[in-house]
Amino acid sequence: MKNKRARTSVDKAVVDVWQREVGELSTRNFAHRLAASEDLVLRLEIYKKLEKHRGCVNTVSFNADGNILVSGSDDKRVILWDWETGNAKLAFQSGHVNNVFQAKIMPYSDDRSLVTCAADGQVRHAQILERGAETKLLAKHQGRAHKLAIEPGSPYIFYTCGEDGLVQHIDLRTAASTELFTCCPIDDSRAYMPFIHLNAITIDPRNPNLFAVAGSDEYTRLYDIRKYKWDGSTDFGQPTDYFCPAHLIGDDQVGITGLAFSDQSELLVSYNDEFIYLFTRDMGLGPNPIPSSPLSACNKASDIGLDHSATDANEKAIPQVYKGHRNCETVKGVNFFGPKADYVVSGSDCGRIFIWKKKGGELIRVMEADKDVVNCIESHPHTTVLASSGIESDIKIWTPKAIDKPTLPANVEQQYPFKRSMTSKGADLSAITMSMQMALKHALFSFLVCCCIQQSSNRNLGAGCTD
Numbered sequence: 092m093k094n095k096r097a098r099t100s101v102d103k104a105v106v107d108v109w110q111r112e113v114g115e116l117s118t119r120n121f122a123h124r125l126a127a128s129e130d131l132v133l134r135l136e137i138y139k140k141l142e143k144h145r146g147c148v149n150t151v152s153f154n155a156d157g158n159i160l161v162s163g164s165d166d167k168r169v170i171l172w173d174w175e176t177g178n179a180k181l182a183f184q185s186g187h188v189n190n191v192f193q194a195k196i197m198p199y200s201d202d203r204s205l206v207t208c209a210a211d212g213q214v215r216h217a218q219i220l221e222r223g224a225e226t227k228l229l230a231k232h233q234g235r236a237h238k239l240a241i242e243p244g245s246p247y248i249f250y251t252c253g254e255d256g257l258v259q260h261i262d263l264r265t266a267a268s269t270e271l272f273t274c275c276p277i278d279d280s281r282a283y284m285p286f287i288h289l290n291a292i293t294i295d296p297r298n299p300n301l302f303a304v305a306g307s308d309e310y311t312r313l314y315d316i317r318k319y320k321w322d323g324s325t326d327f328g329q330p331t332d333y334f335c336p337a338h339l340i341g342d343d344q345v346g347i348t349g350l351a352f353s354d355q356s357e358l359l360v361s362y363n364d365e366f367i368y369l370f371t372r373d374m375g376l377g378p379n380p381i382p383s384s385p386l387s388a389c390n391k392a393s394d395i396g397l398d399h400s401a402t403d404a405n406e407k408a409i410p411q412v413y414k415g416h417r418n419c420e421t422v423k424g425v426n427f428f429g430p431k432a433d434y435v436v437s438g439s440d441c442g443r444i445f446i447w448k449k450k451g452g453e454l455i456r457v458m459e460a461d462k463d464v465v466n467c468i469e470s471h472p473h474t475t476v477l478a479s480s481g482i483e484s485d486i487k488i489w490t491p492k493a494i495d496k497p498t499l500p501a502n503v504e505q506q507y508p509f510k511r512s513m514t515s516k517g518a519d520l521s522a523i524t525m526s527m528q529m530a531l532k533h534a535l536f537s538f539l540v541c542c543c544i545q546q547s548s549n550r551n552l553g554a555g556c557t558d
Contacts, residue, residue, distance in 0.1 A: 289305070
């Protein structure tokens with residue numbers, strides 16, 4: 092297999108160069124093919140380590156040009172890096188009072204406008220000035236705010252989600268936040284969970300009207316912002332579509348930690364204690380899916396096969412699955428890699444980075460990254476470069492500079508059996524454990540209030556769950 096892979100890669104590269112030289116392949120297409128070359132992916136190794144944070148690095152993100160990397164950390168600082176030289180261009184206090192979970196540069200802002208969210212539930216805006224950075228509070232969640240999503244091409248509009256189940260729309264032109272809806276369970280079978288504790292949000296770059304959210308249950312929910320009435324006259328809480336592998340419907344032991352859209356509107360979903368799945372638009376369950384028990388769902392899954400590989404047009408479409416990593420201890424992201432989203436990348440509890448071919452789900456690369464958990468993998472917008480971070484305090488930049496191509500560890504897809512107990516050292520960051528803790532506190536408080544003062548309370552207790 093190794094010889095076949097190398098021969099194919101070299102032969103194709105030679106043909107591509109020849110086609111470019113004789114004018115049969117445009118410079119742009121040549122660059123795209125080169126960036127997606129499996130040979131380059133197999134030669135990725137650490138180029139630089141960016142070391143300035145003093146805590147876990149929870150977020151890394153490139154600007155639109157790809158020359159600046161922004162990071163946020165448990166040290167509550169945000170740092171802008173010249174990743175090629177390894178120098179920090181600017182470091183500033185985010186204004187948050189707890190761990191920074193996400194930091195992104197707004198497009199078309201001359202890299203001077205950033206938005207952040209954090210474990211304190213705050214959503215903040217930072218403006219880069221000549222004398223440094225100024226930050227201000229934009230919105231607040233009752234509980235931790237893990238992720239935000241910027242509307243593609245907009246220097247002003249973005250969305251946030253939090254463990255309080257709330258999704259907010261924010262416009263920097265007015266500094267106003269609009270509470271769109273609180274995400275609720277699909278039915279009343281899980282009374283312990285009054286709302287879905289959201290871990291992830293992403294916008295479809297092909298149709299920015301569509302965005303997806305996911306968290307402490309098995310479903311990814313797709314919404315259309317065009318259905319929202321800005322005068323508040325309608326209930327916007329009903330998704331336009333749901334996504335979930337058949338065998339996980341009704342499984343109350345799983346949750347979702349990461350989401351990503353490709354330029355082809357494909358949706359990546361990373362489950363804790365499970366695998367990563369790739370959905371296309373025709374795989375949705377519709378706006379009103381029928382919940383089923385785990386037993387019936389498992390029987391249904393066994394009927395269609397558990398490998399979830401791509402099927403032909405005559406069979407029911409089922410999501411592509413990506414296996415080998417382990418996602419049990421923390422809230423991990425997932426991402427596409429390559430100019431046309433040719434690969435899927437994820438961190439793992441074992442400290443490695445996993446890279447699969449998007450088509451077919453073949454695991455082609457496992458890279459030793461950290462001694463502890465890897466949470467974040469960010470793809471460069473234009474070239475074959477990755478940035479990774481996790482429990483360690485540094486950021487690693489990966490470029491294709493290795494002379495020799497490594498081999499995969501033996502039986503890597505069977506090395507990390509999943510544990511549904513959720514009792515690991517990182518359980519405080521687990522979406523499911525957090526959901527149970529928050530829900531139990533909510534129920535206990537409501538019971539005590541009813542007994543003692545006979546008065547109902549609508550207070551959202553998401554903030555009562557601390558790290």
